Amino acid sequence: MKVDTKSIKNTENSVFSIDNEVTQIYQEFLETLLNEKKSASTYKSYRFTIQDFLQWIATRKKKPVSKCDMTHYHIEQYMHYLQVEKGHKPSTVHVKLTLIQKFVRFFFQQQKEIPAYAIQVQLTQVEPAQPSEPCVLTLNEITLLLKQVKRLNDVTLLTCLAYTGMRIHECIQLTHQNVDMDRRVIRIWSCKTKTHRTIQMNTLLHKQFQTYLQQVETKKDTDYFFLNHLHKPYNATTINRLLKRVTKQLGWNKHVTCHTFRHSFATNLILKDVNLPTVASLLGHKDYRVITKRYIHLNEQIERNAVEQLIC
Structure with missing residues (x-):
């Protein structure tokens, strides 16, 4: 299956791209999800979350996203953005963090050398999610x-x-x-x-x-x-x-x-x-x-x- 990896646009309509290396591994990651027979909703969650993360990086950098951007610093900043600016609940941010960490782990597994900063990605944490009482019908x-x-x-x-x-x-x-x-x-x-x-x-x-x-x-x-x-x-x-x-x-x-x-x-x-x-x-x-x-x-x-x- 060919995965859509078109250029990312920010709110000012300027176009920022993903470099070839990131594009290729992003495609391979999504294809792996399909091969694992993830449900349609799970696949969609991965794709949306990762695309939004890459777009956020591209908007900040104003240049193509590369493997050097796959750092715990960028992930922590993105988590902060989701919590503070977007107002997402801690539980939602935790889910997105898990999805991004899996993508980044997959990304560096495709590399011959794993940079030191990549190890720190798995140590990224956000504010602990408090258990919420679900909506229930009698x-x-x-x-x-x-x-x-x-x-x-x-x-x-x-x-x-x-x-x-x-x-x-x-x-x-x-x-x-x-x-x-x-x-x-x-x-x-x-x-x-x-x-x-x-x-x-x-x-x-x-x-x-x-x-x-x-x-x-x-x-x-x-x-x-x-x-x-x-x-x-x-x-x-x-x-x-x-x-x-x-x-x-x-x-x-x-x-x-x-x-x-x-x-x-x-x-x-x-x-x-x-x-x-x-x-x-x-x-x-x-x-x-x-x-x-x-x-x-x-x-x-x-x-x-x-x-x-x-x-x-």
Whole structure:
């Protein structure tokens, strides 16, 4: 695949280029991501982050970006720019730092000699990210939201997100072979964790799938399970726009996204005293301690539920 590495433009429309060496290795890096079968969203994140970083350097230097610019100094300055001037959250900056560090590490692995300053790149740090409480919907709110959605296609996809805890890319990439209506299970391949897992369908989801399959015409030239009203596969952006519109109609002051259903799925299971290893397994996490850290804000409620169990 040929990667787009056109000249970078700054806000004054002056053109700054990347030198041939950086261009070549940048192309090789993106091609490596494709060969690793990264998800479309992951690939896009890498490409956007690295291009923005290189553009930021080019704008400051006003000359082509070279390997000498791959330093911890420039990365630290770029992180500062993201936090102070762009106002990004520490968690967002941490993600971007990780992506850039991987690119720079790949860059110098292609070199015969690794300069001393390149080693310092991996030591670059930013302000520690503070855990934030995710947006969560109660079971009643999920029911209200689903009733507000008009199209059967959309309702079915959102119902799947709500009652399986899937990541959005896992959901929209489901095929008919992944959905076993007889055994009431969904088999998932995760691009993120490179693992397979099986999720049980509850009665509500199974009934919704039956209605969907009976009423929605299956397109013969695609095996995608979920197709929108135009008989085309979904994308996350479309779903997030739908959720923004629906939450506005409901008058909610909540930032509901596709991932909100995953947080809600986990939270509602935990509040119903489902053990953490089971919740982690359903979400596709190998280590249940990930759940403990992510949902630390639930500890007080969990402890309250626990002591209430002693009351006869």
